[in-house]
Amino acid sequence: MGSQPPQEPENGFPTSIKPFEPEQFRRHAHLVVDFIVDYYKNIENYPVRSQVEPGYLRKRTPDTAPNGPETMEDILRDIRTDVIPGLTHWQSPNFYGYFPSNMSTAGFLGEMLCTAFNTPGFNWITSPASTELENIVMDWIGKMLQLPIEFLFSGGGGGVMQGTTCEAILCTVVAARDKMLQKIGLENIVKLVVYASDQTHSAFQKASQIAGIRRENFRAVGTTAGNAFSMTPDGLRAAIEADIRAGLVPLFLCPTVGTTSSTAVDPLGPLCDVAKEYEIEDGLVQFQPSQMVLHHHGACCLWLKEPGSLNDALSTNPEYLRNKASESKSVVDYKDWQICLNRRFRSLKLWLVLRTYGVANMQNFLRRHVGMAKEFEGFVRKDTRFEVVVPRNFSTIVFRVSPVGTGDEGANELTAKLLESVNESGKVFMTHAVVGGVYVIRVAIGATLTEDRHVNLAWDVVQEHANRMLI
Amino acid sequence: MGSQPPQEPENGFPTSIKPFEPEQFRRHAHLVVDFIVDYYKNIENYPVRSQVEPGYLRKRTPDTAPNGPETMEDILRDIRTDVIPGLTHWQSPNFYGYFPSNMSTAGFLGEMLCTAFNTPGFNWITSPASTELENIVMDWIGKMLQLPIEFLFSGGGGGVMQGTTCEAILCTVVAARDKMLQKIGLENIVKLVVYASDQTHSAFQKASQIAGIRRENFRAVGTTAGNAFSMTPDGLRAAIEADIRAGLVPLFLCPTVGTTSSTAVDPLGPLCDVAKEYEIEDGLVQFQPSQMVLHHHGACCLWLKEPGSLNDALSTNPEYLRNKASESKSVVDYKDWQICLNRRFRSLKLWLVLRTYGVANMQNFLRRHVGMAKEFEGFVRKDTRFEVVVPRNFSTIVFRVSPVGTGDEGANELTAKLLESVNESGKVFMTHAVVGGVYVIRVAIGATLTEDRHVNLAWDVVQEHANRMLI
Numbered sequence: 001m002g003s004q005p006p007q008e009p010e011n012g013f014p015t016s017i018k019p020f021e022p023e024q025f026r027r028h029a030h031l032v033v034d035f036i037v038d039y040y041k042n043i044e045n046y047p048v049r050s051q052v053e054p055g056y057l058r059k060r061t062p063d064t065a066p067n068g069p070e071t072m073e074d075i076l077r078d079i080r081t082d083v084i085p086g087l088t089h090w091q092s093p094n095f096y097g098y099f100p101s102n103m104s105t106a107g108f109l110g111e112m113l114c115t116a117f118n119t120p121g122f123n124w125i126t127s128p129a130s131t132e133l134e135n136i137v138m139d140w141i142g143k144m145l146q147l148p149i150e151f152l153f154s155g156g157g158g159g160v161m162q163g164t165t166c167e168a169i170l171c172t173v174v175a176a177r178d179k180m181l182q183k184i185g186l187e188n189i190v191k192l193v194v195y196a197s198d199q200t201h202s203a204f205q206k207a208s209q210i211a212g213i214r215r216e217n218f219r220a221v222g223t224t225a226g227n228a229f230s231m232t233p234d235g236l237r238a239a240i241e242a243d244i245r246a247g248l249v250p251l252f253l254c255p256t257v258g259t260t261s262s263t264a265v266d267p268l269g270p271l272c273d274v275a276k277e278y279e280i281e282d283g284l285v286q287f288q289p290s291q292m293v294l295h296h297h298g299a300c301c302l303w304l305k306e307p308g309s310l311n312d313a314l315s316t317n318p319e320y321l322r323n324k325a326s327e328s329k330s331v332v333d334y335k336d337w338q339i340c341l342n343r344r345f346r347s348l349k350l351w352l353v354l355r356t357y358g359v360a361n362m363q364n365f366l367r368r369h370v371g372m373a374k375e376f377e378g379f380v381r382k383d384t385r386f387e388v389v390v391p392r393n394f395s396t397i398v399f400r401v402s403p404v405g406t407g408d409e410g411a412n413e414l415t416a417k418l419l420e421s422v423n424e425s426g427k428v429f430m431t432h433a434v435v436g437g438v439y440v441i442r443v444a445i446g447a448t449l450t451e452d453r454h455v456n457l458a459w460d461v462v463q464e465h466a467n468r469m470l471i
Numbered sequence: 472m473g474s475q476p477p478q479e480p481e482n483g484f485p486t487s488i489k490p491f492e493p494e495q496f497r498r499h500a501h502l503v504v505d506f507i508v509d510y511y512k513n514i515e516n517y518p519v520r521s522q523v524e525p526g527y528l529r530k531r532t533p534d535t536a537p538n539g540p541e542t543m544e545d546i547l548r549d550i551r552t553d554v555i556p557g558l559t560h561w562q563s564p565n566f567y568g569y570f571p572s573n574m575s576t577a578g579f580l581g582e583m584l585c586t587a588f589n590t591p592g593f594n595w596i597t598s599p600a601s602t603e604l605e606n607i608v609m610d611w612i613g614k615m616l617q618l619p620i621e622f623l624f625s626g627g628g629g630g631v632m633q634g635t636t637c638e639a640i641l642c643t644v645v646a647a648r649d650k651m652l653q654k655i656g657l658e659n660i661v662k663l664v665v666y667a668s669d670q671t672h673s674a675f676q677k678a679s680q681i682a683g684i685r686r687e688n689f690r691a692v693g694t695t696a697g698n699a700f701s702m703t704p705d706g707l708r709a710a711i712e713a714d715i716r717a718g719l720v721p722l723f724l725c726p727t728v729g730t731t732s733s734t735a736v737d738p739l740g741p742l743c744d745v746a747k748e749y750e751i752e753d754g755l756v757q758f759q760p761s762q763m764v765l766h767h768h769g770a771c772c773l774w775l776k777e778p779g780s781l782n783d784a785l786s787t788n789p790e791y792l793r794n795k796a797s798e799s800k801s802v803v804d805y806k807d808w809q810i811c812l813n814r815r816f817r818s819l820k821l822w823l824v825l826r827t828y829g830v831a832n833m834q835n836f837l838r839r840h841v842g843m844a845k846e847f848e849g850f851v852r853k854d855t856r857f858e859v860v861v862p863r864n865f866s867t868i869v870f871r872v873s874p875v876g877t878g879d880e881g882a883n884e885l886t887a888k889l890l891e892s893v894n895e896s897g898k899v900f901m902t903h904a905v906v907g908g909v910y911v912i913r914v915a916i917g918a919t920l921t922e923d924r925h926v927n928l929a930w931d932v933v934q935e936h937a938n939r940m941l942i
Contacts, residue, residue, distance in 0.1 A: 011831040011834065011835070012831065013829070013831040013832050013835055014832070014835065015835050015838070015839060016835070016839055017828060017832045017835065017836055019575035019576060019577070019828060019836065019919050020511070020574060020575055020576050020919050020920060021576070022508045022511050022512050023508075024576060025507075025508060025511070025576045025579065026504060026505065026508045028576055028580055029504040029507075029576075029579065029580065029583070030501060030504055032580045032583050032584065033497060033500040033501055033504065033583075034497065035584075036496075036500075036583065036584070036587040037493045037494075037496060037497045039587060039588075040491070040493050040496070040587075041493050049596070050596075050598065050599050050600070052599050052600075054595065054599070054796060054799070054801045054802045055603070055801070056599065056603065057599070057600060057603035057604060057607060058603065058606070058607060061604075061607050063610070063614075063625075064611060064614050065611040065612070065614070065615060065825040065826070065829070065830050066825070066826055066829050066830065067829050067830045067831050068829040068831060068832075069826075069827060069828055069829040069832060070826045070827065070829070072580070072827065074826075075823060075826050075827065079584065082600075083600045083604065083819070084600075085600075086598065086599040086600025086601075086603060086604075087588055087590060087598050087599075087600050087601075088590065088596065088597055088598045088599070089588075090588075090589055090590050090591070090597075090598075091587075091588070091589055098597075098791075101589050101590070101591055101813075103491060103586075103587075103589045104490035104491055105490060105491050105492070105495060105496045105499055105500075106490070107586075108496070108500065108586055108587070109499055109500065109503045109543070111582070111583075111586045112500070112503050112504075112507065112579075112582075112583065112586075113503065113506075113507070113550065115574075115579055115582045115583075116507040116510060116511075116562075116574075116579070117510075117558055117560075117561075117562070118561055118562055118572050118574045119558060119559065119561050119572070120561070120572055124525065125520070125521075125559065126559055126561075126569075127521065127557065127558050127559045127561075128521050128523050128525070128527065128528070128557040128558075128559070129521070129523075129528060129553075129554045129555075129556075129557025129558050130557075130558075132526070132527065132528035132529065132557065133528060133532075133554065133557075135529070136528060136529060136532050139534070140535060140536040141536070143534075143535055143536070144536060154534075163634055163811065164810075164811035164812065164813050165811075165812070165813075166810055166811045166812055167810060167811055170681070170810065174680075174681050177683070178680075186660070186661045186683075186685055187658055187660075187661045189657070189658075189660055189683060190657050190658045201789075202787040202788075202789040202792075202812075203787075203811075203812055205787060206785065206787050206810075206812075207810075209645075209649075209784070209785075210641070210645050210681070210682070210784075210785070210810060211681070211682075211683060212648070212657075212660060212682065212683030214657055260789075260791055261790075261791055313680070313681075314677065314680075314681070316673040316674075316676060316677050317673075318672075318673040318731075319732075319903075319904060319905045320569075320731055320732055320902060320903065320904040320905075320913070321673075322903075325525060328525070330525045330526070331525045339635075339637055339638060339641065339677075339681060339810070340634065340635035340636075340637045340638055340674075341635065341636070341637055341673075341674055341677075342572075342635050342636075348554070352546060354536040354537070355536070355537055355540075355541045355545075355546050356540060356541065356543065356546065357488060357490060357540055358484070358536070358537050358538050358539040358540040358541070359536050359537065359538045360482040360483065360484040360538050360539060361484050361485070361488045361539075361540060363482065364482070364484055364485065364486050364487070364488065365487075365488055365490065367486070368486060368487055431791060432790075432791065432793075433790060433791040434790045434791075442791070448490050448491050449491060
């Protein structure tokens with residue numbers, strides 16, 4: 001190719017940059033590793049919830065991308081001054097909001113390797129290791145959770161790592177929908193009904209909407225404090241019966257073990273028995289590793305007894321993706337198990353985490369969070385101005401401030417005010433929920449860095465702000 | 472909390488592991504950086520397409536996750552011996568399959584920082600910087616692509632980084648569907664028709680299926696070699712007219728600039744004019760940065776003139792996510808622009824890439840790929856045994872082997888055989904397509920590490936294998 005003269009740069013910049021040069025990569029990556037170590041060493045000094053005002057960043061940022069290159073030092077400086085103040089620090093040991101977004105050294109290293117290989121393993125052939133490791137790891141986790149063997153590859157079922165819970169739910173609802181509509185005709189999509197409790201995460205409602213389920217046919221079975229906000233088989237049955245009488249078609253049930261508001265546990269066995277009676281879709285399990293196994297966010301494990309049902313709904317077979325291995329039917333092509341085509345090598349990360357810590361250590365790690373939650377629950381119970389609104393199931397405490405003589409409405413207002421005051425301090429971050437009309441503060445313990453001293457601090461902060469309010 | 476005695480470990484492992492300890496993280500992360508540098512330094516020594524047989528990894532891997540911890544050294548050794556042989560090396564300079572999955576140092580560093588902060592920025596308050604930087608970067612890229620200002624935040628529209636193209640299409644189809652069904656009733660979902668060409672990526676068909684569009688109502692407008700496989704306005708109009716006569720409802724048009732098989736370009740302006748005539752949804756633009764701007768895979772940019780239309784279809788507002796900032800309506804909550812709730816801090820990566828290289832260098836980088844593709848096209852044209860089947864538009868060459876006297880069928884067989892032979896060599900990896908009944912080899916130039924010498928090698932390999940076949 002030496003035959004033609006080198007091109008003149010048209011814009012004053014070199015015609016040939018090297019966006020990946022191994023030694024430069026090494027230097028910059030080491031720099032960023034050290035930057036990250038600094039971030040973590042300082043993390044307790046930052047306000048947990050970002051204190052910036054809407055629009056803060058546009059004021060500090062140029063309107064257009066730079067035409068020429070900038071140095072890594074300049075960019076890292078801007079991350080320090082402009083980005084970090086705009087972060088809500090989910091990795092802070094004082095973060096108790098929502099559910100934790102767990103990180104770990106092993107998860108981080110897995111992410112680095114996944115990024116380095118950067119394989120979009122949509123078909124087996126596009127990176128056999130990516131598919132096969134996912135098969136293996138999903139069986140590993142399935143065994144750890146003691147799933148029935150028919151959910152494992154080794155038992156004729158199979159698992160897949162979805163990007164998010166909503167994606168996983170959407171896949172399964174669409175698969176169930178298409179199976180049913182083949183029987184009753186697409187125009188009857190208006191008759192399909194899906195069931196959950198009024199405590200179920202909004203992701204299920206959203207997935208149902210996307211799948212074209214009529215919004216009025218989303219059945220949120222009512223729960224009560226008397227049942228610790230879990231869905232009762234009788235409640236489910238009554239809803240189904242009413243729908244059938246109205247000429248509707250029950251399609252799908254989504255029970256939850258650990259709801260978002262209060263970690264309520266729906267009774268899986270009895271609910272699935274009811275579902276089976278009415279031939280409602282079951283036979284799948286979902287699990288979000290980020291909240292439990294030090295895996296960062298960005299994955300949801302899904303197991304199915306009949307993975308083929310996903311394939312029927314989600315399979316595409318364009319000519320340009322055809323290949324021998326797929327046609328031999330001896331491999332899994334995960335593109336047909338999910339919404340998207342491209343997929344990250346997520347199993348590499350999970351595999352690294354499982355091997356680095358081992359099952360026993362991970363059990364102990366979770367038990368430690370439960371232990372800390374017990375302690376916090378104890379603190380709340382000892383202070384008569386406070387009330388544990390729903391008994392703790394796992395490592396999330398749900399409480400309110402309700403001094404003697406305060407009605408429910410007054411307690412709701414006080415608790416909301418207390419939460420805002422606590423969060424404004426920047427010392428800890430907690431979020432809220434409303435269960436059975438009661439406004440509660442949720443303390444979800446499980447951030448990787450949280451230790452006993454942080455939980456003590458969290459309670460001190462709550463008390464201190466309550467003291468000021470209740471003078 | 473010192474009041475209670477330390478718990479006894481129940482399983483012989485410590486009750487309190489530290490899955491993130493900054494100094495240990497630093498050591499291990501540096502180790503992995505060096506591992507990755509080694510991988511890249513060796514990347515040309517690996518067969519580009521993995522040579523393993525289905526099931527290879529299960530034979531080498533235990534059936535259950537280890538109970539105790541393993542060392543990073545052991546794990547990295549297994550990655551070398553068991554994982555790397557099972558990779559198809561998308562980052563190899565000799566990878567020409569599908570479309571490139573571009574990586575870069577800046578993209579990698581962005582990924583590291585995104586992983587370190589690990590913020591699922593679904594609402595503004597969950598990490599303001601994540602949302603605001605995305606607003607800014609989407610305007611930056613929009614300006615680079617010279618989009619009309621009404622697609623930018625600064626012009627009343629707005630952009631969002633979706634996880635994948637399929638997700639982005641699904642969002643927009645669902646938004647269009649719901650808008651139409653509000654007018655004509657959900658039961659009329661059976662009448663909705665979507666339009667693309669027979670060259671459009673299967674992601675559109677899949678997204679339409681997931682949204683509940685009848686499979687028979689997916690209209691793949693025919694293309695021909697005469698129009699370089701682009702969709703013609705007349706073809707589109709004819710399809711729409713026929714559907715209207717049949718009582719159906721045209722919903723959505725998906726034109727493509729750069730189709731998968733042959734990078735055909737649909738004429739956007741004339742097609743959108745036809746669409747507007749029939750009130751078919753337009754007003755959005757999608758762009759996949761991984762294939763163009765050194766961003767790795769895992770993102771698709773989507774701009775809309777009326778982002779509110781996404782909100783109507785995708786918004787959820789559960790109590791536990793309510794917060795002051797959202798209620799002030801002064802912020803973007805990206806959860807309502809996408810399928811999922813959780814989202815990665817993707818804009819950080821894109822921002823790092825844009826700043827590190829600058830617009831001019833990135834333009835030159837793309838031009839260099841086009842230049843290399845021109846060279847390869849020249850090689851093909853000079854050898855009379857070969858044929859460039861569709862004239863090159865960007866940096867993908869579409870060709871076949873068809874020596875004088877070989878009919879189309881014979882050429883199809885020969886070309887398929889040649890491709891398999893080339894890929895089995897492990898020296899390069901290319902994929903195929905079928906356009907207008909013609910089996911072609913696609914050479915998609917654009918891997919970050921590809922230089923002139925690699926393109927020369929690729930042509931040598933193709934010729935060498937053709938020589939052997941054509942003796």
